Amino acid sequence: MSKLYFVAIHTEPTSGSNASRLFEKYFNNLKNIVIKANDNNIKLTLMCPAQLGGFVYNNPSRLQTITQWKASGHEIAVHRHSIYHTDNCWDGYTNYTKEEVVALGVMTGRMYDRKYIGNLNQFMTEVYKFNPQSNSGCCNDERDINDLPNEIIYDTCGKKVGTINQIKSQISGVNKDILTKTVKGIKRYWLSHYKIDQYEGQEIGKTTYNNMRNGVFGSIAHSTDNGIDGYMTWIDFLHSKDPNGSKSKTLSQIIVDHLIPERPVQ
DSSP states (O other), X not given: OOOEEEEEEEOOOOOSTTHHHHHHHHHHHHHHHHHHHXXXXXXXXXXXXXXXXXXXXXXXXXXXXXXXXXXXTOEEEEEOOOTTOTTXXXXXXXXXXXXXXXXXXXXXXXXXXXXXXXXXXXXXXXXXXXXXXXOEEEOOOSSOTTSSOTTOOEESOGGGSSOHHHHTTSOTTEESSEEEEEETTEEEEEOOOEEXXXXXXXXXXXXXXXXXXXXXXXXXXXXXXXXXXHHHHHHHHHHHHOXXXXXXXXXXXXXXXXXXXXXXXX
């Protein structure tokens, strides 16, 4: 099998007084991101936060835009920042209590009270407002796969799933197999991705992709103003390697169609 690739786009969770303005900017950037992909026959996996649900739910034009993206072959997935997110940008959703979070040492009780929005069932309620079929995404579950929504079974945080020794063999972004693990009685599937929307990462990504003979290369960019330029040049690079887009797949397509083998991890 020749090498394949997927391109994921993260829209970051945000809240507070600036949320509406930021989501307006991110959504406009997503429109340009999708146009670029369509022009180059590339399918995207668009990973959106729960907060996007409120932004689009009562706006028929925005909902129609998402419907059009899906009709064009793009996947609408989810993105979240867990309680472990390193820059204190937790999205406000968790099944852990305040006492449990404080005991884990990841934040103070005061921060928990300030940022907490709801549990993971409430997270999915918001997600279903923009995609009632959501079952994939990047849920920031590298450190704790127990704080993962039951409904999300296809994920791109796979480079750290299981034990460290098992995962060192899976270089970030290079997927020779689909990692699988049963969590909370549900079989989950992981691929890894590599961040390419900054120059240094993109050059490493190009070299890595060029050196691959088979498997799947997963890449990720952001819908921020800082991420979109790098994304555009990355799409140009992929188009130069795959003019017809025949090697472009979505996250779920790779897993559901068994395009690479599965590998269980403990």
